Amino acid sequence: MHTSKELIPQEACCTQYNIEVSFIRQLSEYGLIDIVTVEEKSFIHGDQLNELEKFIRLHYDLDINMEGIDAIAHLLTKVRNLQSEVSHLKTRLQIFNADV
């Protein structure tokens, strides 16, 4: 998997997405994204931008509060795992059916 080690200043994210610093801080407090502090400046890992954008959409476009985002993030992880498992089992079943 590709992982970007690039650190993006928190302020740059706020400017780019037109969001408040407190929103990012709250996401961090809920354990939804990680903030890295270097020389008293806050940064976000580049590979977390997709997640951040998703949380922004959930909060600002769909009016979902932080507790809701937290629950959704948890359930989405479960959904993805289950989808992956179903997909894997379907493939296994296909192989089995082909053999019979």
Next chain:
Amino acid sequence: MEFIDYYKVLGLDKNASQDDVKKAYRKLARKHHPDLNPNDKEANKKFQQINEANEVLSDPEKRKKYDQYGKDWQHAEEFEKAKQHQQRSGYSSNEGYGGGFGGGNFSSEDFSSGDFSDFFNSMFGSAAGAGGGGGRRQAQFKGQDYNAELTITLKEAFTTHKRTFTIHDKNVRITVPAGIADGQTIKLKGYGAPGLNGGPAGDLYITFHIEEDNTFKRFGNDLYATVELDLYTAVLGGEKTIDTMDGKVKLKVNAETQNGTKTRLKEKGFPIYKEEGKFGDLIITWNIKIPTGLTEKQKELFRALSQS
């Protein structure tokens, strides 16, 4: 091209207020938003319809035009021309294309016109969908990620090779690195659905499944195989040529080799993923075969041997 009842899409009647439209949009968007329905094409399609309805009904001008022409949207342009002509001639008519529908309103910040229906583009123009809402921001959507599965043989997984397959009518040619594991997923950045509002394309995740092989069993980077060995070579020692994934190898067999004895062949196993030139080991289990169809003389020799 079919007429789309945007009020019906949002579950509203024609007299719905802007606030009603906003509430209906938010409620439906929460249900069908792609972020909340990963890998669900139906939800994605539904969300686009909701967005389109919102784009029209949340914009007073678009809503007015939609309400005015409704089902007769195809004739809207010619009607407008006729009306202007009549006005210039000092003559007006009230008949013709009256408003058919009520109004809703929504603002789509998430989809470009490219994602709207032909009906929408025909009525409002292909540029109308982009940023019409004037909202807080013009959010860019990363395109949907695609997931695919690929089943390959153990032999295929042994070497780096190219594969071409079609996903969503798009041919994708990939290089499968040697040593890929069963269940391993690789990401192809930008091979998913196109982005929205200039956002980046989604990614393609390919999960590999490796078929069982009749000869070799793989555990991590090591391969296991059971090889038959004749009794005489097992007792007296000698040489045995065996198959590996990489060709044939001649092995020295020690005298008095017991059934089930294992021999490890260093670096004759599976290639280590993305570590060129590095391999696991091949572990051979000797399966000693008792001779059959012995002649009377051979049996006699065995008897003599057993009594010695």
